[in-house]
Amino acid sequence: MHKHQIVTVATFLCFAIMTGNGWAGDKASVEMGKKLFSDPTLGGAGNAKTCATCHPDGKGLEQAGMNENLGEMISSCIVGALGGEALEAKSEKRESLLLYIKSLEKK
Ligand code: HEC
Numbered sequence: 095m096h097k098h099q100i101v102t103v104a105t106f107l108c109f110a111i112m113t114g115n116g117w118a119g120d121k122a123s124v125e126m127g128k129k130l131f132s133d134p135t136l137g138g139a140g141n142a143k144t145c146a147t148c149h150p151d152g153k154g155l156e157q158a159g160m161n162e163n164l165g166e167m168i169s170s171c172i173v174g175a176l177g178g179e180a181l182e183a184k185s186e187k188r189e190s191l192l193l194y195i196k197s198l199e200k201k
Pocket of ligand 1: 131136143144145146147148149154155157158161164167168171172175176191195
């Protein structure tokens, strides 16, 4: 392998790590929240239920973004409705769900 080829491969690998599951993927986002909303593994619950089972496309949650206890409501639905474990308050998953639910009220 030539030197410049090694540099090219190394650069590519750094880029792949950053844009893959690395730093860039670690940020909370509306898209991640939307995915989690229909993810049956959320909270580690072993059933097929998701948030979307009871709130299809976030229906009924259009006003929830204004709720001061939104974080707790999310946790109580994960624990009570999904039978899962509550997410940590500042975790990126819970932040993403918050962002997603807040995005619903603008529609
Ligand atoms: C088994 C059905 C069910 C599931 C599954 C469920 N919820 Fe709920 N959720 C409810 C009910 C019932 C209420 C209370 C009635 C209401 O306010 O709409 C509620 C209320 C809420 C509220 C408060 C609404 C408001 O206006 O303040 C939020 C936020 C919420 N759920 C988010 C979620 C999230 C996020 C998930 C997935 C982790 C989820 N729910 C899963 C049934 C469910």
